Amino acid sequence: MGNITGFMEQQRVQVNYRDPIERTKDWREIAKLPSEEVIRQQASRCMDCAIPFCQDGSELAGMTTGCPVYNLIPEWNDLVYKGRWREAYMRLSRTNPFPEFTGRACPAPCEGGCVASLATESVTIKNIERAIIDKAFEEGWVQPQVPHHRTGKKVAIIGSGPAGLSSATSLNQQGHQVTVFEQADRVGGLLTYGIPKTKIEQHVVDRRVKLLEEEGIQFVTNTKIGKEISINQLNKDYDAVLLCIGSTRPRDLTITGRNNQGIYYAMEYLHQNTKSLLDSNLTDGKFINAEGKDVIVIGGGDTATDCISTAIRQNCRSLVQFDIYPVRPKKRAKHNPWPQYPVIHKVDTGQKEAMEIFGKEPRAFATTAQEFIGNEKGELTGVKSSNIRTVHKDNGEKIRKVIPGTEKIWPAQLVLLAIGFQGPETHWMDQTNITLNQQSNIKVKRDTFQTDEEGIFTAGDAHVGASLIVWAIQEGKEAALECHNYLMGNRT
Incomplete structure (x- = not known):
């Protein structure tokens, strides 16, 4: 060095x-x-x-x-x-x-x-x-890299998130003609509608998409597989198909009062807000609005933080985040040595904003929701919570126990569920041999990225479950190599 x-x-x-x-x-x-x-x-x-x-x-x-x-x-x-x-x-x-x-x-x-x-x-x-x-x-060093030759092979990629764009880039550079299908009205998947523009402004996404188009990749938006076009039709029209559809089925919290109005999944909330922002600078009103409301975000990850930042910008009246984990230590614990990822107390950008606006830490640690409370009209008015204790068993299993006598009622007219995902959408699978594995992700053959349907591959969250952007990019690269070898007859 x-x-x-x-x-x-x-x-x-x-x-x-x-x-x-x-x-x-x-x-x-x-x-x-x-x-x-x-x-x-x-x-x-x-x-x-x-x-x-x-x-x-x-x-x-x-x-x-x-x-x-x-x-x-x-x-x-x-x-x-x-x-x-x-x-x-x-x-x-x-x-x-x-x-x-x-x-x-x-x-x-x-x-x-x-x-x-x-x-x-x-x-x-x-x-x-x-x-x-x-x-x-x-x-000006970033210029389109147009392939010097074409193989004559056509590949359809479903989904334009990190995994889809990554695999499209790799396969296009190998000389294959790549078409990316996206169900939304804009390209980018999670990058466009899942991550607030306060982290990635849209011009950053659009700039890269424009380069990919100049390199020869075709994008088709507003096309949902299983609705506008079937997976079987794509399999007939293309030499290979790559599924990069993400893990988009949200986990639910099925407790008493779940049917009350005012409870939404985090991604539904974030998607609608970003679409309205990009379409009309929020003037069309086509989004879930936290303005003037007491908001509770349930979940402790990045998506929960994104909901906090969004609700604050919508001028919510108050904001609380339920985090099922206790407060983390300020330094690595003995059971969390380097080079493991440090599990320590952090104040993310959303929490920092909430502390500045409301004057206090927004997180209620070691807290779980036990009941959604509503009025006679079925409208959400509050959430009943309890503190919990996490017990770690010798086999690594975590058991969470409610602590009696810690119940509390929080006012709430808007609750956002940010507690993870449970696999990809499956409605399009009925007419195929594609199945899910025990983790509810798309099943693949042996150590490859190929599904049980000949010529159809998968990558990203649909393959490994909800994960990081950087893993999705790597998954796209590796799946593209498997797909390329299949197309060129290098692997059976």
Whole structure:
């Protein structure tokens, strides 16, 4: 490395976030990168470590640590430190087709495996990645890569989220003619309608889609498989089909009062708000509105945080987040050693905004909803909760027990369920041999990405369950290789 003592000489400097009060007045991106000088200083903190755990994604203790797309992180960190930005971009683009997405919306498991964190704090890998690709676009280095030859093979990809776009890119570069079908009215899947524009502004998504179109990929929107076109028809019209349809069936909370009006799934809420924002700047009123309401978000993950940020921008009256877990420790616990992903107390951007607006932590930790309360009209008026204790068994199983006497009634006219997903939609599968596995994901043959239907593959959340953007991108790359080998007769 260019500066082997950089991690001792420079302190970690994060992105600059816009003022919490000011940024809640609009829907623009909230994170701003430090200056180029600071980014180069941060890159100098990358150590001359013997084994860069940061660049090899793996699962430890049920969590991702390291980079699933195998980014050559130490190499481009060193190039950034030396001011060789274009070479850094070339290195980054060898592994990650969409660093502008991961550099904005990835939780950075690479930083969890950073060796520097054993001495001080991890390198700001995610920020440096974003700085590289942002500079590459600014300088005009990112140009469409049109394939030099075509194989004559046609591939249909269902879904235009991270996995779909990743597989489309790979297969197109192999020379196949790729058509991507998307059920929504805009391309991008989760990137467009699942992640608020405060994290990824739409022009960032559209810019990449335009490049893919210039490279020869065709996009067909407003087309739902099983409705506008059948999977069997696609299988006849194309040489291969790749299902990147995500894990979109939300988990429900079937407790007393679930039928009351005012309870919605998180993705339904986020999708409608973003569509209205992009269509009319929210003037059409076609969204679930939290204005003037007491809002309760149930769930502790990124989607729950996105709901918090959205409800605040809609001027909710109050906001509470039920987190089933107790408060995490400020530092790694003994049972959570490096290089596992650090399970520590964090205040995300949404919680920070809520603290500034309402003057208190929005989260109710170790809390579960027990009943939805409604009036005689069937309208939601409140939620009854209880505190819970989590017991860890020797086999790793978690058992949660309600603590008697901890019941509490919270006022609520809007509840948002952000408690995960339980697999892909299945209505289109009836006329196929495609089935689900025990985890409710699409079943594949052996160690391949091919389903039980000849010539039909799957990747991303539909294959492995709800996961990170970066895993979806890698899944798309690997599935595309399997599909390519199938098309060219390289594998039976």
